[in-house]
Amino acid sequence: MALDNRKKQVLQAIVDDYVTTNEPVGSKTLIEKHNFTVSSATLRNEMAELEKLGLLEKPHTSAGRIPSDKGYREYVDSLMHVDDLSEREREDIASRINDSVSEVKDLLRNATTTLSENTGFVSLAMTPRLHGSYLTQLKILMIEPGKALVVVVLSAGVVKDKLVRIPNFLTQDQIAQISNEVERSLSGKPLDEITLITLASSVKESKIPDPLLNQVLYEAYTAIKQADKLDVYLEGEHRMLSLPDFSELGRARDLLGTLSHDGMVAGYVNEIEADAVASGRRDSYMIRIGQEISLEGLEDCSFITTTYKMGDTVSGNIGIIGPKRMEYSKVISQINFVRKTLNDGIKKLSE
Amino acid sequence: MALDNRKKQVLQAIVDDYVTTNEPVGSKTLIEKHNFTVSSATLRNEMAELEKLGLLEKPHTSAGRIPSDKGYREYVDSLMHVDDLSEREREDIASRINDSVSEVKDLLRNATTTLSENTGFVSLAMTPRLHGSYLTQLKILMIEPGKALVVVVLSAGVVKDKLVRIPNFLTQDQIAQISNEVERSLSGKPLDEITLITLASSVKESKIPDPLLNQVLYEAYTAIKQADKLDVYLEGEHRMLSLPDFSELGRARDLLGTLSHDGMVAGYVNEIEADAVASGRRDSYMIRIGQEISLEGLEDCSFITTTYKMGDTVSGNIGIIGPKRMEYSKVISQINFVRKTLNDGIKKLSE
């Protein structure tokens, strides 16, 4: 996309204007508010050409121009500049994210709350992807006859647990014995390599009849697998209803309907992350705009996501989902700083 | 409220009609669809009287009547009859609620999903209120230096846990020792009686320096207190956008805004429950209609809640939040059956 200088300026001015006013931008507005030194007729010609290039579009014949998805794309890729937040903003965000934190979950929750409140959009946080991690501890605690708590501890300090049912007449000691044996043989094993088979073969000698033992092992297995499940928090869905972009009830409904399908959002964010890794792009943030997003009801939205780290191998995503008509640079600087604060917070928690 | 028979019939017909059509009901409709044997003029007179009694209102002079909040109240208190669900419906609900359940949380989740999908409204479930329960186990598991998992087991089989930070140089043995002592001295104690003081005095002899010990105890205390915190799941908020009652964006926004404040809903449901207990009413369900609800944005909603039981002393609430213009008897029969299924499911889990 080789745009001459003036075209760049025009596109930039149109995006900047439209994003804040939500009104199609005409040649006259452009002159008035963006001090161009050429006449409106010239701008009209430029706009016509930008439209031919697919960067602008007209809602209808006699209206001004608005950016197309491609226009936004060009804007975020080459035109905008992302400023740092002010000291005051940074302090505010950092203090909110670090407010009464005792586990990573709290950090994520605080981060989404902050992001959503500050932007007015939906924010999201995903629990870390655990492929790269390995098991460090596995405890089966008997709670009462027939009931046990399986505690799974993974590298990078992730702890998950699950309440399971076990055969009624197994004793505390028997459970403890199974727990110890499994832990001894599996600790240090990458999560991906743990299957029902490896689990079953981890208990070599035991005085417990096979069917009972297998039931316990199966439950332990489900607990481990569940630890691997991605959860996603969304926050601030209702804020989208305040945006003019979703003032049509139908749009709003489709949007919230899709968002309420946790799995869809999580899946799509994973896809974005995978693309970024595959293409080797090492930007601190990832953007998907409008039609680039394949989810129903999100045609007028943009995803901006970023990656937080837990230790060396484990990472997860946070981000926001807003209207594609958003002030990208502001949102990005927020997200960048939230990411940084989050990473620091996680590191501090694991010290 | 002493209504003569015909007035009752008129009110009932109007509620039944309005609830399904969402159109103000006029005398002509009433004659046509609800086979009255009197003339429309007579019905007009009846309606005028019902309006004088505050049971009906007119959206504007030349429209039919709609029920007022008081009218709905009269309807649910004395006019409607709640039918049982069909065998087919019962089977469907039961199988969905019991689908892949391994802890109470799963049951609650399934119940809300089912309720919301079946009614098209928002459903809610609250974790059980634990006042009446006592501590049966408390384990502090060291996860890695500086980090421990506090597992709190309460009567009625409730298990909660929390990841906490502990002084870095405490050893596994030291933690285990504290854990054992605390558990020995506190188990059997009602949750309400556990304070930082009782907790501190539970560890009589220990070789661990006080400041460190106190830090651990403090964290254990926060874990116990957190177990007592009520969580609320809401599900299906987006469904409200499909209702004509919230086709005005402003209403929808206020509604979802308030609902996104978990604390508000939980607090209000608690209030309903407390009222029911205080007034000694032992209905299986509780209803709040329209203006009776003191939450902003819920003036056009009704709450229908019910109580599920875990063991003898512990209980929680589930229910739905829908438009006050709803088919009360259908929703109530759903809720009644869900409550029953839930209670059965909980009992089965604890066997």
Place this chain on the structure above:
DNA sequence: TTTTAGCACTCATTTCTTTCGAGTGCCAAA
């Protein structure tokens, strides 16, 4: 070749009227 002034034209939006009809209240007769 590029820029600009000027002008006719387009079309969504707003505002004002008009029409339509469902529904009412009330009166007088049954």
Place this chain on the structure above:
DNA sequence: TTTGGCACTCGAAAGAAATGAGTGCTAAAA
């Protein structure tokens, strides 16, 4: 007490007209 009849009300729907921001195009100026 009930009913038929009738004048009246008022929101909703449909149409008509005015408004005005913005366009594309042409022809002259730079």
